[in-house]
Amino acid sequence: MRAGILTIGDELINGFTVDTNAVWLSQALLSRGVSVAIKASVGDETGAIEAILDQWDGEYDWVITTGGLGPTHDDITKSAFCNYFDSEIRFDEGYWQKLVERFKGRGHTIPDNNRSQAEIPTKAEFIANPVGTAPGLKFISKSTTFIVLPGVPREMKAIMTDHVLPDLEGQAPIAWLTLHTAGIFESALAMKLEPLLAKLGGIQLAYLPSYRGVDLRLRSLATGEQGRSKVASAAGEIEAFLGERVYGRDGDTLASVVGQLLLARRETVALAESCSGGVTASDMTDVPGSSAYFKGGVVAYSDAAKVSQLGVNPATLETHGAVSEATARELAEGARIAFDATWGVATTGIAGPSGGSEEKPVGLVYLAVAGPDGTITREARLVADRLPHKSATAHAALNLLRLELLGHGH
């Protein structure tokens, strides 16, 4: 079963809106065993919509469209479908009365521009909208089922969940699994994994690199239970092979994994952030329940704050500079003491765009982790672009803490 997704709206092709509907639909369909083969977006223009319907009709089992159904969009999508299927429009008095009642029940008078919502193409089936006024529509051609949905995410999801996805139950779902790695580049990872992959038959592997490490997405060519078990065993082999470079699966983040390790040991952590500027704290606090092990942190963006809040020795700043191994060490130790935590983690570096020198270029960062047995530090050269630098630094710092926790756990 293969599907195409068409999202309709000027805002989608002008680059002002990120197409989250298509992302949600892809995942929903995949979870029911339907592969999305193509996604497209066009503007509010009937000709462009009809051209796609013509190309996709007969090519895909399912075509899902979103958008262009609202009263302010002049029902572009409905017109395009009526043209393509040579369909008349009928006014559904019963549905209109329901809408009138629904508005009345909330103490409103229905605006007249909602009448178009009750205009149903004669060749379409009506699909109820549990949360809004624009109904979904279903057109069926020889070998393709077209589902026409409103663009409002909440309404689109409700119609899919209540009335479309249940029709797809019983399909064998496609099995996939994501492994998250840290501290290794895509090309090195690929070369390491090559011999292992040759042995893992029936598995597709995709590398998804970002400033926060490389994700490995495994997908089984088999479906259903067989696919699930193939993916699980392949993931297990890759994890065993890569060791500590794999930090988690699927919904795990470095912060959630570090949190689990701390919880299990009944330990706590505090942060001293300079160049990561609060991103590490934000990562930690994204995890529900993090207050159990995250005591807090200082974003020490000035030298004065490094001294007053974290007890860094002014002489260290004077001699080595704020971006130095020595300062990183004192920041981590200072955070540990100031927040009375088991572990202290520090970042200090040059996020740019200015502030770099030949000796200390933009992108340079020092990390430190202070713990019960002492303090370790690392120097790294991360991306020299402010926002990615903050993010990459936070990730590297949390990974250093994770490796320390694993090392001490042995």
Add this chain to the structure above:
Amino acid sequence: MRAGILTIGDELINGFTVDTNAVWLSQALLSRGVSVAIKASVGDETGAIEAILDQWDGEYDWVITTGGLGPTHDDITKSAFCNYFDSEIRFDEGYWQKLVERFKGRGHTIPDNNRSQAEIPTKAEFIANPVGTAPGLKFISKSTTFIVLPGVPREMKAIMTDHVLPDLEGQAPIAWLTLHTAGIFESALAMKLEPLLAKLGGIQLAYLPSYRGVDLRLRSLATGEQGRSKVASAAGEIEAFLGERVYGRDGDTLASVVGQLLLARRETVALAESCSGGVTASDMTDVPGSSAYFKGGVVAYSDAAKVSQLGVNPATLETHGAVSEATARELAEGARIAFDATWGVATTGIAGPSGGSEEKPVGLVYLAVAGPDGTITREARLVADRLPHKSATAHAALNLLRLELLGHGH
């Protein structure tokens, strides 16, 4: 001039990745007067790519593709283009030697799987990649120019910026402008603006709501200089009408606007964050040069940290709780003193999913701004969903500071 954008990669159609390349490309093209008529995504499959090339060739003036060029992707995109244009491949020894040298210069040996980066289709022009190893390619058919780019955003953007967009200079650009608002809902904004809009002819207005306020996107139906001046005068009228509800234009953020206000007054700010968990600090430090006015902040995720780092009175926590107006006030005042800043800003609330009660539900937040003339506080009910809550809280806190700065500037 009309363009099509094709993004290539299994991760895009499976719903694992949001297609930010297409968003960036749309905006970049639009800024040069090229309208994007269609966007599509297909998986790593030559047949699917060739089908699109066939449909778009002759239909659009420009076709931009991203993805499928990396060493681990088996150069799917290059193969598809070679098939479609019936092109051979040549190995570019000169380019390969450059790559070898580049790696050597950084103390690395080039992995052998990078050789494919030097394989150039004979019918393509080579486009240099200023920041990576995969070059861009340009194919020209009768009436369509195809630009083939790597999928890594940083590389795609660098090639576009250095080598593709300059070719588009001289086109009459489409004029648009974004106004950012805070503290007013979309529907209220629309009702307020309706009478004004009737008077502003030739302007399209789109409402783009998010948890960080509603953006207003203005677009002129005229192009070039005329369009620009129409958009500018419409923006001026809307700003005058909405007053302090508009905090900036285009690339402005609340943090950058607050930063400008502080810089102009030679004042500084410090933060005490509880429920926003570091997001406010991260917003502040996203702005280059923010160290001039941002002294730092404490993410006080434990009661102990609120007391030890920010001098909150334990009796206040005992009597009113951590999520209270009284605690917010002491946090803001504590941050101001601890960091020796002109202003202190505090957040404390219930981000969820747990920790709520009937009296203090998830989403409740108290904000405070302490300044030279005293401290103000606000209670707000923001979205009851952890990550959006953190973000919305940071935004509301910075907006409160902005309004205080404006008030004191009068």
